[in-house]
Amino acid sequence: MRGSGLVALFALVVVLVPGGCSTNIDPFTEASDERFAVTGFLTMLEDVQRVRVEQLRRTVNADEVDLEGVRVISIHEESGSRQTWEVAADQPDDIQGLVYEARFRPFPGTYRLEVGRAATENPLIARTTFPSAPSVQVGSTVGVGAGTQVPLRLLGVADTPVELGLRYTVLLPGASGGTGPEREFDIRYGQAGDAVSNGWEFLVFVRNDHRIMLRESGLRVDADSLTLVGTAVIADLASREWSDPEAVDIRNGEGFFASVARYILPWDPPRQPFETGGYKFLP
Secondary structure (H helix, E strand, O other): OOOHHHHHHHHHHHHHOOOOOOOOOOOEOOOOOOOEEEEEEEEOOOOEEEEEEEEOEOOOOOOOOOOOOOEEEEEEOOOOOEEEOEEOOOOOOOOOOEEEEEEOOOOOOEEEEEEEOOOOOOOEEEEEEOOOOOEEEEOOOEOOHHHOEEEEEEEOOOOOOOEEEEEEEEEEEOHHHOEEEEEEEEEEEEOOOEEEOOEEEEEEEHHHHHHHHHHHOOOOOOOOOOEEEEEEEEEEEEOHHHOOHHHOEEEOEEEEEEEEEEEEEEEOOOHHHHHHOOOEEOO
16 A cells, blocks of 8 residues: 555544544536535644545546646635645555645644636635644642642633643753753643533643653662653644534535644643652752
């Protein structure tokens, strides 16, 4: 199979989009003008963006349409920044149409995708708006000793996150009780937590995260200690189109177009529960 990364991309669309929504494309159209279908999403997690484009046939007996000359352009509506997409060199073997790609990492805001030829009277226009960056609220510590947990609430998150994680910046232990080199660790939390009235809340497993980092550093779990320099939440958030088919905004065409945001959100860890969990702090 060629283009395994592209196959994984469109597999993700199939998995995350609720069954029976607007990703079901009717391959035929009675419109007199050319009409297209697009399937894909923009993501802040990658430097290369990809979508699949098809041209809709007018009748069941019509030949499949050659996409030569079809142009794909994306515009960041707030800044006016434009990207011209190209046909991807690697194409999956088992899809209709062509995969187009562009090398950029999206910004927050709204993107408009336009698909058509120079002579197309009404090009396909698709829009998606990235979820806004939430703010982090630190709750009161729960549990005691090794079971200490710190609740974090992401204010403004409307749907279940795609994935959550924590980014720790620490100093490894050095010689003679001092501090050594700085390292950064990302620990995945998946979709941990629950929806609350004004966002999403999950628990930080203080001691468990400390032990994970010690093991990954080849240090002694029950004897060594990391010096905590900084903490941040990694929040991967899906746009509304993933959970609400009515939010899919495609004009003069069909398909699915959405977005996935990634935000790195610093927060100040409460000192006492993290010291109880085995961490040290800088003076």
